[in-house]
Amino acid sequence: GDGAAPGPVRGEGTVVLATHDSFAISDETWATFTAETGYEVEVLTAGDAGTLTNQAVLTKDNPTADVLYGIDNTFLGRALDAGVFIEYESAGLDAVPEELRAGPDVTPIDFGDVCLNYDKSAVEPPDSLDDLLSPAYENMLVVQNPAASSPGLAFLLATIATYGEDGWQDYWRTLIDNGVKIAPDWETAYFSDFTVGGGGDRPLVVSYASSPPAGVIFSEEPLTEAPTGTVQVGCFRQIEYAGLLTDSDEGRSLIDFMLGLTFQEDIPLNMFVFPANVDAALPSEFTAYADVPSEPLTLDPATIESNRDRWIDEWTDLALR
Amino acid sequence: MLMVRDLTVRFGSEAAVDDVTFDVPNGRITAMLGPSGSGKSTILRFIAGLEVAERGEVLWDGERLTQVPTHERNFGLMFQDYALFPHRTVAGNVGFGLRMRGDDATSVEQRVTEVLDWVGLAGFEGRAIPTLSGGEQQRVALARALAPAPRLLMLDEPVGSLDRQLRSRLVPELGVILRDHEITALYVTHDQDEAMSLADQLIVLRNGQIAQKGAPGEVWDQPADVWTARFLGFDNVFDSLPGVSDTPIIVRSDAVSLDDGGLPAVVIAHRFRVSGPEAVLRLENADELVADLDPAPPVGTRLRVSIDRAGTRTLG
Amino acid sequence: MLMVRDLTVRFGSEAAVDDVTFDVPNGRITAMLGPSGSGKSTILRFIAGLEVAERGEVLWDGERLTQVPTHERNFGLMFQDYALFPHRTVAGNVGFGLRMRGDDATSVEQRVTEVLDWVGLAGFEGRAIPTLSGGEQQRVALARALAPAPRLLMLDEPVGSLDRQLRSRLVPELGVILRDHEITALYVTHDQDEAMSLADQLIVLRNGQIAQKGAPGEVWDQPADVWTARFLGFDNVFDSLPGVSDTPIIVRSDAVSLDDGGLPAVVIAHRFRVSGPEAVLRLENADELVADLDPAPPVGTRLRVSIDRAGTRTLG
Amino acid sequence: MNRPGLRWLAVVPAAFLAWFYAYPIVRIWWVGFVTGDDGLLDAIGTAGVSDAAAFTVAQAAASTALTLLVGIPIAGIFARFEFPLKRTIRAIITIPFVLPTVVVAAAFLALLGPRGTLGVDLEGTVAAILVAHVFYNVSVVVRTVAPLWESIDPRLEAAAATLGANRWRVFREVTLPLIQPAVAAAAALVFLFTFTSFGVVLILGSLEHATLEVAIWRRAVGAFDLQGAALLSILQLIGVATLLGLYGRSQRNRRVQQNLLAARHTTRRARSGPERIAVTAGLTAVVIFTLGPLLSLAIQSFGGLDNPTLSYYSTLDQRDFAFAVPPTEAVANSVTFAAVAAVIAAIVGGIAAAVVAYERTSFATVFDTVLMLPLGTSAVTVGFGFLVALDRPIDLRTSFIIVPLAHALVAIPFVVRTTAPVMAAVRSRLREAAAVLGASPRRAFREVDLPLISKALGVGTSFAFAVSLGEFGATTFIARPERPTLPVAIERFLGRPGGESFGRAMAMSVILMLVTAASVALIDRHRDGDF
Numbered sequence A: 001g002d003g004a005a006p007g008p009v010r011g012e013g014t015v016v017l018a019t020h021d022s023f024a025i026s027d028e029t030w031a032t033f034t035a036e037t038g039y040e041v042e043v044l045t046a047g048d049a050g051t052l053t054n055q056a057v058l059t060k061d062n063p064t065a066d067v068l069y070g071i072d073n074t075f076l077g078r079a080l081d082a083g084v085f086i087e088y089e090s091a092g093l094d095a096v097p098e099e100l101r102a103g104p105d106v107t108p109i110d111f112g113d114v115c116l117n118y119d120k121s122a123v124e125p126p127d128s129l130d131d132l133l134s135p136a137y138e139n140m141l142v143v144q145n146p147a148a149s150s151p152g153l154a155f156l157l158a159t160i161a162t163y164g165e166d167g168w169q170d171y172w173r174t175l176i177d178n179g180v181k182i183a184p185d186w187e188t189a190y191f192s193d194f195t196v197g198g199g200g201d202r203p204l205v206v207s208y209a210s211s212p213p214a215g216v217i218f219s220e221e222p223l224t225e226a227p228t229g230t231v232q233v234g235c236f237r238q239i240e241y242a243g244l245l246t247d248s249d250e251g252r253s254l255i256d257f258m259l260g261l262t263f264q265e266d267i268p269l270n271m272f273v274f275p276a277n278v279d280a281a282l283p284s285e286f287t288a289y290a291d292v293p294s295e296p297l298t299l300d301p302a303t304i305e306s307n308r309d310r311w312i313d314e315w316t317d318l319a320l321r
Numbered sequence B, C: 001m002l003m004v005r006d007l008t009v010r011f012g013s014e015a016a017v018d019d020v021t022f023d024v025p026n027g028r029i030t031a032m033l034g035p036s037g038s039g040k041s042t043i044l045r046f047i048a049g050l051e052v053a054e055r056g057e058v059l060w061d062g063e064r065l066t067q068v069p070t071h072e073r074n075f076g077l078m079f080q081d082y083a084l085f086p087h088r089t090v091a092g093n094v095g096f097g098l099r100m101r102g103d104d105a106t107s108v109e110q111r112v113t114e115v116l117d118w119v120g121l122a123g124f125e126g127r128a129i130p131t132l133s134g135g136e137q138q139r140v141a142l143a144r145a146l147a148p149a150p151r152l153l154m155l156d157e158p159v160g161s162l163d164r165q166l167r168s169r170l171v172p173e174l175g176v177i178l179r180d181h182e183i184t185a186l187y188v189t190h191d192q193d194e195a196m197s198l199a200d201q202l203i204v205l206r207n208g209q210i211a212q213k214g215a216p217g218e219v220w221d222q223p224a225d226v227w228t229a230r231f232l233g234f235d236n237v238f239d240s241l242p243g244v245s246d247t248p249i250i251v252r253s254d255a256v257s258l259d260d261g262g263l264p265a266v267v268i269a270h271r272f273r274v275s276g277p278e279a280v281l282r283l284e285n286a287d288e289l290v291a292d293l294d295p296a297p298p299v300g301t302r303l304r305v306s307i308d309r310a311g312t313r314t315l316g
Numbered sequence D: 001m002n003r004p005g006l007r008w009l010a011v012v013p014a015a016f017l018a019w020f021y022a023y024p025i026v027r028i029w030w031v032g033f034v035t036g037d038d039g040l041l042d043a044i045g046t047a048g049v050s051d052a053a054a055f056t057v058a059q060a061a062a063s064t065a066l067t068l069l070v071g072i073p074i075a076g077i078f079a080r081f082e083f084p085l086k087r088t089i090r091a092i093i094t095i096p097f098v099l100p101t102v103v104v105a106a107a108f109l110a111l112l113g114p115r116g117t118l119g120v121d122l123e124g125t126v127a128a129i130l131v132a133h134v135f136y137n138v139s140v141v142v143r144t145v146a147p148l149w150e151s152i153d154p155r156l157e158a159a160a161a162t163l164g165a166n167r168w169r170v171f172r173e174v175t176l177p178l179i180q181p182a183v184a185a186a187a188a189l190v191f192l193f194t195f196t197s198f199g200v201v202l203i204l205g206s207l208e209h210a211t212l213e214v215a216i217w218r219r220a221v222g223a224f225d226l227q228g229a230a231l232l233s234i235l236q237l238i239g240v241a242t243l244l245g246l247y248g249r250s251q252r253n254r255r256v257q258q259n260l261l262a263a264r265h266t267t268r269r270a271r272s273g274p275e276r277i278a279v280t281a282g283l284t285a286v287v288i289f290t291l292g293p294l295l296s297l298a299i300q301s302f303g304g305l306d307n308p309t310l311s312y313y314s315t316l317d318q319r320d321f322a323f324a325v326p327p328t329e330a331v332a333n334s335v336t337f338a339a340v341a342a343v344i345a346a347i348v349g350g351i352a353a354a355v356v357a358y359e360r361t362s363f364a365t366v367f368d369t370v371l372m373l374p375l376g377t378s379a380v381t382v383g384f385g386f387l388v389a390l391d392r393p394i395d396l397r398t399s400f401i402i403v404p405l406a407h408a409l410v411a412i413p414f415v416v417r418t419t420a421p422v423m424a425a426v427r428s429r430l431r432e433a434a435a436v437l438g439a440s441p442r443r444a445f446r447e448v449d450l451p452l453i454s455k456a457l458g459v460g461t462s463f464a465f466a467v468s469l470g471e472f473g474a475t476t477f478i479a480r481p482e483r484p485t486l487p488v489a490i491e492r493f494l495g496r497p498g499g500e501s502f503g504r505a506m507a508m509s510v511i512l513m514l515v516t517a518a519s520v521a522l523i524d525r526h527r528d529g530d531f
């Protein structure tokens, strides 16, 4: 919009950040930002990561925000193709591991691993995705529909990364024969079907590596040990990026700030993902109950972008029809 | 026989119907007269089972109907405001009761034509209710109530907005129809002549109570009291008439004649009636006396009149 | 002066009003009579601006009103079916016109009480319309139409469902009120006596056309034709009467007397009237003759009657 | 009598729809076709589409039929009888309407899931979809039909009874024809609502069942195949328009003017034994059906029956984590949005209804159809349409008003459908009476029509309010200033593992229920005051 527009007035010390619904950061952090840069922040929330990406593409010619944050590697390719971002290399990138980066357009801010969670009291964790096919794990796993759920998609990608573009279909067929349950979304899977979350009957669920600590923090009675554990294999890494939508200083300074320690260290307990900045200190719950998988799986954003729909369609055909 | 016993209907505090008891013998026609608001419609609605009474009950041939729902009583009711079905044609309205009874289409159609014909609405079958004139609507309502020939037919001012000519044809014919089909009838009207010519029994209501009850002839020969007499339309009703009677008395207007030895009076007005002009006289005691004087003397004329006892009736 | 010129209103093919022209002089009362469906209400609705005519126009003091919207005509109309506002109290209905006129609350209230009082509904201000009896509703409608004292007041059977007693008080008083306020009035009624006693002018409608027009007295003295005479309620109307007249003639029932040299006739029925019993005779030519014979001879009696010329009127 | 000079009023709703509906969706279609590659073939090629279309229509029709079946008797009870707690019950049955699908899903699974308390497992069956749809929409039928029904002169039914019609016949022959416009209106609303049903189908429905809505969402969001999405949403719109066209035709010349009475003259306490039984049974049934799932939520919000706790409520507003929206803030946001949306919908919808009801022209019929379309258009289409269309002349995309606007778009059809039938039933004779008493047409409308329709208008408005509370429509697809509403707050809690998050989400849901019931009851109370 132009100066006359109601809502966010651009420039004049306000920087607009577009992000997804589950974005959250504490007020203190923003206060710091304003104190440091003099800019006020206005946050626009816009559905899930997919919706967010599409919005960025749709409003490319007349962006609604200065900075976009929350787009992950499963959708990044789309935004890059559309060229919605203005190149920006933040100084803070030095503190970010190489494997998180994805070119000059975007700045990695955080990452989270979609891993199998298991009920410590009910099962031994599998050592590989293959184990899940064994009778020992019959009717034990619940996953989400990749068409409707981001962790669901991540798990599908994990299987593809593991068994290759031609191998994953057979894996899934066997998995289904072994009684995997498919839930429409994470909430249903975790709160209705998972034995720990909601008294369901499935001790294995696709969730996040950060779920165990979260489970401890938000458990009804104080816990000294997490009731759930993370299976270290078959984890798919989701990396969330920030990108510059308008060629503006306030935008740049916001991205810089997001890589800074104040912001980075505020991330885990608000969004339950890990900071991209290696210097950022983790909260005790994370160090205690979350173990970051050593070699998480990933796929190249471009590959994901060009195949995602076909994969999902194929999956739907073999899983649901 | 229809019996209404100790009927009392209250709306809020005041009683619309107050301890009313009467019978309607089978196949007979009872006319109900009464001022506006005296409880006529309420009584009909109660008999139909549409009104809950505070006290009292209605019986048919000795059977208590309190628990019998309206649609099983086989009592017809023509509503004062017609209550025609706005979404149905004239035929749809008139044939309704027959269809409910389960008659087959053709016989319904036949009967509808027949009844409409009778009320002078031949060819109106297809007309929509809102396009009818007031009197036409009233006739459709009458036809609708009559068509199924219920065992009891209650008519709430069935011909009130029809012209006299049509009325003077319909009313006697209605009487014949009712008697032919042995339909017991309860007939609310404001037209004394109608009541007289049609009814076997007359009920006069006053403030929800029965003021008088009896055969039309009796009632007119012997109105119970001054109020009833006046209500029945008698012009010259006096609590007493000096030199003639000191009990309540009615004087027929044609019983008054000029007589130099009679009561002094002055002509204060003329009244035009179809039957001819009438002179309104004021007597010395300020009572007004209507007299058939033809030609009527000009207003203001002082004169003396005497009253032919044959033309008087004492009350009470 | 209200002028209606060449009015023709058609619904579909048939004309409800067919080339009607008449005037209502200022401050005068015109009564409109006519069979059900003869076009009375339609004419009123047209004058009020609620009906579009195929032809014809209405003028007030020479001014064409065709383009004047209803609410600016200051014509009052009491609808035959009352059209009371169901969601307003009695007072809300009666005071409506006054409020539209912009009267202040207190004067509205005052006027409402006054008018309600007059129609005998004192204390009904707060009552809800659906709780009123038929006649009460009619009186509210009358009060509502009268309250703002419009320059032209059109009343469509204003007292049709009121008892005779109340009517005989209201109608004359209404006349006085109208004249006092110099309200021009158009009054539809089915009651000849009402028309006679109230109106300065009489219009008789037949199938949407004017059958006769004139002062009440004239009209009753000289009905235009047999139909009109019969419609006006004359009992003995004959196209000709052997030995008495071979042109259309009316015979008053009290002009008939027993006379051995008279016309042979047989008593076929009795009719009870408030004024006393009447005998219905059949003459040799099968015409029926109603006669005031007191006491009435039993049905079946063969007798001879003569007719007093003084009691007859020839038509046309 | 045709009310003159109303047609021009149509410009208000027409302009509104043109700006906030027609223009956006046309823009997004346009974008779709210019950017699209092989979307055309994809969209049509996918075998799923025809199935989806078929399933969409089938489940919508079935849901509508069921909802009417349940709703009409209840509407009758509300329309004809007085009973204790009337307003409360009326408010209660409106609650489901606003609940987020995830929450309802959780509730249903708790009752009808694999380990459901009722012992039947409907998870993933079409039955689950239908039951949920009835659960959501029964109040639509009740609240749309009751206002007209309770205005019908009972003497007509009495007349039928005196002519020998038993209760059923009276209903069939007299009542139903007279309330038919309202019933049809309710049917249309429920149909459109279920036709574009998204969450219910996605979460409760077996996953292989996809409605067009889901297909469009997958194309637009998942695959970002705007061309395919555009094609599907055009397909969807054609379907909706056709059905609405038929609806419009069926309604022509079906209007009957009648003597509308105030509820207090038509409703009474149940008298005979059968009546009492029927009323009690009906109300109990609907209350149980509604409250059952709601209660299971409430119970969970207290940490279950074994060891109930208030902790979820007490901890709701401690802002220990940034994502946790304090209830006060969420309630404030929700109510503000809802109020604005309701006002917009009431004004625009009210005017639209007047045009539809009084203009007996074919123009009105078409206009009527168009008014309903937003309810039958996929939310994602409208949402993305907003993004590409509403940046000039003034940039509304990120302004506060965008949210209530999006809600109003969905709410307007409710206002129109609840109000127009009653408006059309007002006897023109009354307007004539007002006119001869000196009331100008505008004044006559205010003095005669308005009081008679205000109740229906109120119902429409409270629907608009509810629609907004429930965050229906395009809002999830547009970027919005961070003003988290109750549903958003609930979703945020649900997005976190741990029993406490779930408990808090349930607690937040209970708050949403209370807010809904309270506001609906409030608007009703205000309306019950009328005549």
Ligand SMILES: Nc1ncnc2c1ncn2[C@@H]1O[C@H](COP(=O)(O)OP(=O)(O)OP(=O)(O)O)[C@@H](O)[C@H]1O
Pocket (backbone or CB within 6 Å): B130, B131, B132, B133, B134, B135, B136, B161, C011, C012, C016, C034, C035, C036, C037, C038, C039, C040, C041, C042, C043, C080
């Ligand atoms: N909208 C309409 N469509 C068709 N015919 C109509 C319509 N309105 C009135 N008519 C017919 O026009 C004729 C005159 O109607 P109107 O109401 O003027 O009669 P009326 O003289 O008032 O009769 P009544 O004394 O019964 O009220 C009637 O035959 C009626 O059927």
Ligand SMILES: Nc1ncnc2c1ncn2[C@@H]1O[C@H](COP(=O)(O)OP(=O)(O)OP(=O)(O)O)[C@@H](O)[C@H]1O
Pocket (backbone or CB within 6 Å): B011, B012, B016, B034, B035, B036, B037, B038, B039, B040, B041, B042, B043, B080, C130, C131, C132, C133, C134, C135, C136, C161
């Ligand atoms: N629902 C009601 N609430 C309060 N009063 C009522 C109700 N219904 C009728 N009344 C009153 O009861 C009395 C009797 O009413 P009813 O209709 O029986 O009179 P009616 O004899 O039929 O009069 P009319 O000849 O005018 O029709 C009237 O005074 C009326 O105001």
Ligand SMILES: [Mg+2]
Pocket (backbone or CB within 6 Å): B040, B041, B042, B080, B156, C133, C134, C135
């Ligand atoms: Mg009555």
Ligand SMILES: [Mg+2]
Pocket (backbone or CB within 6 Å): B133, B134, B135, C040, C041, C042, C080, C156
């Ligand atoms: Mg008329």
